Amino acid sequence: MLKALNVRFVADTFSEAPTDISGFATLSRQVSKRTAREVADELHALSRRLAEAARRDQATLPPEELEARKLVTAWGAVSYEALTSDVDR
Numbered sequence: 001m002l003k004a005l006n007v008r009f010v011a012d013t014f015s016e017a018p019t020d021i022s023g024f025a026t027l028s029r030q031v032s033k034r035t036a037r038e039v040a041d042e043l044h045a046l047s048r049r050l051a052e053a054a055r056r057d058q059a060t061l062p063p064e065e066l067e068a069r070k071l072v073t074a075w076g077a078v079s080y081e082a083l084t085s086d087v088d089r
Helices: 002-015 033-060 080-084
Strands: none
Touching: none
């Protein structure tokens, strides 16, 4: 269920026009394992910072000033041949 929820969120976000507080980014590059590890570490750090900021906001702001937000990231090796093999079906 979590996978389906995240896939739906990503599809919906890609379909909407970006705003100053929402949108998406996509990037594909060939990188070393060292660089891949650095990016993964940065994504984990971002997740921790967002969780801390959310806890702070929830502890200090009234509920009417909060809104539900979601961040989905995926970072991993990719085979474009495998990804595109069933796209046109």
